[in-house]
Amino acid sequence: xxxxxxxxxxxxxxxxxxxxxxxxxxxxxxxxxxxxxxxxxxxxxxxxxxxxxxxxxxxxxxxxxxxxxxxxxxxxxxxxxxxxxxxxxxxxxxxxxxxxxxxxxxxxxxxxxxxxxxxxxxxxxxxxxxxxxxxxxxxxxxxxxxxxxxxxxxxxxxxxxxxxxxxxxxxxxxxxxxxxxxxxxxxxxxxxxxxxxxxxxxxxxxxxxxxxxxxxxxxxxxxxxxxxxxxxxxxxxxxxxxxxxxxxxxxxxxxxxxxxxxxxxxxxxxxxxxxxxxxxxxxxxxxxxxxxxxxxxxxxxxxxxxxxxxxxxxxxxxxxxxxxxxxxxxxxxxxxxxxxxxxxxxxxxxxxxxxxxxxxxxxxxxxxxxxxxxxxxxxxxxxxxxxxxxxxxxxxxxxxxxxxxxxxxxxxxxxxxxxxxxxxx
Numbered sequence: 001x002x003x004x005x006x007x008x009x010x011x012x013x014x015x016x017x018x019x020x021x022x023x024x025x026x027x028x029x030x031x032x033x034x035x036x037x038x039x040x041x042x043x044x045x046x047x048x049x050x051x052x053x054x055x056x057x058x059x060x061x062x063x064x065x066x067x068x069x070x071x072x073x074x075x076x077x078x079x080x081x082x083x084x085x086x087x088x089x090x091x092x093x094x095x096x097x098x099x100x101x102x103x104x105x106x107x108x109x110x111x112x113x114x115x116x117x118x119x120x121x122x123x124x125x126x127x128x129x130x131x132x133x134x135x136x137x138x139x140x141x142x143x144x145x146x147x148x149x150x151x152x153x154x155x156x157x158x159x160x161x162x163x164x165x166x167x168x169x170x171x172x173x174x175x176x177x178x179x180x181x182x183x184x185x186x187x188x189x190x191x192x193x194x195x196x197x198x199x200x201x202x203x204x205x206x207x208x209x210x211x212x213x214x215x216x217x218x219x220x221x222x223x224x225x226x227x228x229x230x231x232x233x234x235x236x237x238x239x240x241x242x243x244x245x246x247x248x249x250x251x252x253x254x255x256x257x258x259x260x261x262x263x264x265x266x267x268x269x270x271x272x273x274x275x276x277x278x279x280x281x282x283x284x285x286x287x288x289x290x291x292x293x294x295x296x297x298x299x300x301x302x303x304x305x306x307x308x309x310x311x312x313x314x315x316x317x318x319x320x321x322x323x324x325x326x327x328x329x330x331x332x333x334x335x336x337x338x339x340x341x342x343x344x345x346x347x348x349x350x351x352x353x354x355x356x357x358x359x360x361x362x363x364x365x366x367x368x369x370x371x372x373x374x375x376x377x378x379x380x381x382x383x384x385x386x387x388x389x390x391x392x393x394x395x396x397x398x399x400x401x402x403x404x405x406x407x408x409x410x411x412x413x414x415x416x417x418x419x420x421x422x423x424x425x
Contacts, residue, residue, distance in 0.1 A: 014212030035064025189366030204320025262334030
């Protein structure tokens with residue numbers, strides 16, 4: 001693996017923390033390691049206990065390291081939550097080269113110009129996503145590198161987040177002993193991975209149903225144009241089961257994963273299971289129909305809220321329909337309930353990589369997919385791998401700011417992180 005590029009994503013969710021190791025080899029991308037740990041210290045997608053979150057991150061990273069036999073030192077961290085905001089921006093610069101050929105430096109400068117927007121003091125820019133470039137009035141350009149022009153413009157989406165939420169996330173990852181390469185908006189990465197080119201262009205809704213929250217991302221014109229987070233998810237289904245069957249939450253979660261069905265019509269009356277009732281050691285037997293009678297109304301409610309939120313955002317009728325992802329949608333019957341409730345075309349997105357063929361991994365793999373799209377992996381670039389006991393340590397050589405593709409894509413990111421910490425330390 002000494003000639004390969006290793007990249008690692010960290011998806012910190014309400015129920016699970018996942019570390020996914022990707023390998024880029026001669027232009028092909030593969031998942032070579034996955035680490036997962038139960039998430040502690042996260043409620044409804046927000047960090048509520050730093051020490052518990054740090055422990056969960058370490059457990060997931062250790063799991064991934066043992067699978068592949070390398071030591072992880074740098075990660076790309078996914079961020080999400082109801083504090084995320086989007087706003088349009090416009091940047092204009094003059095092409096700097098004497099021969100008027102647009103280069104990497106011009107792209108960097110025009111994106112930096114687009115970052116100059118008025119922001120409240122409690123918010124921070126996470127990313128700048130170019131919708132289109134305009135060269136001397138010619139619109140609809142996706143990559144102007146190598147073109148000849150005098151004036152370069154960009155129509156961009158500025159992704160912002162709350163400083164406190166960003167700071168707490170960064171603090172957890174750094175206390176875990178990891179270096180943060182960059183922050184990636186999870187719904188943006190998942191959308192780039194899960195949606196086809198036509199779905200992103202014509203308009204579609206990506207619905208990521210996690211344990212503690214449901215994230216809605218609207219894609220149109222090739223990029224994400226709106227996002228929203230609902231404080232409801234798979235945990236609510238688990239709690240309903242715990243109340244309905246009068247059992248412990250841990251047992252309710254196990255029953256949901258093993259026997260859960262979101263559609264009464266598909267539930268089997270002959271599939272039975274036993275649970276221990278709260279307040280006694282007595283076991284009571286239930287069947288899958290009993291379980292579906294509890295689960296179906298809550299799943300219907302989730303999709304009803306999704307439909308109302310999309311309507312509120314002003315995108316009720318999009319040709320691409322709805323694309324579902326997240327751990328909760330892997331339950332049998334969810335797709336049928338969604339189709340009935342949303343009254344539109346609905347499909348479930350699953351990453352097409354060995355070892356992560358589950359909707360719950362879409363965000364984590366999407367982070368890696370977004371990184372590969374945004375930075376050009378130079379031919380011949382490699383991760384420095386040094387033996388450390390039975391493990392290998394992955395440390396990339398530091399590039400100068402002018403040539404580092406990460407800083408070229410998001411100028412001033414490190415400086416912005418320093419500013420965040422200066423506000424709190």
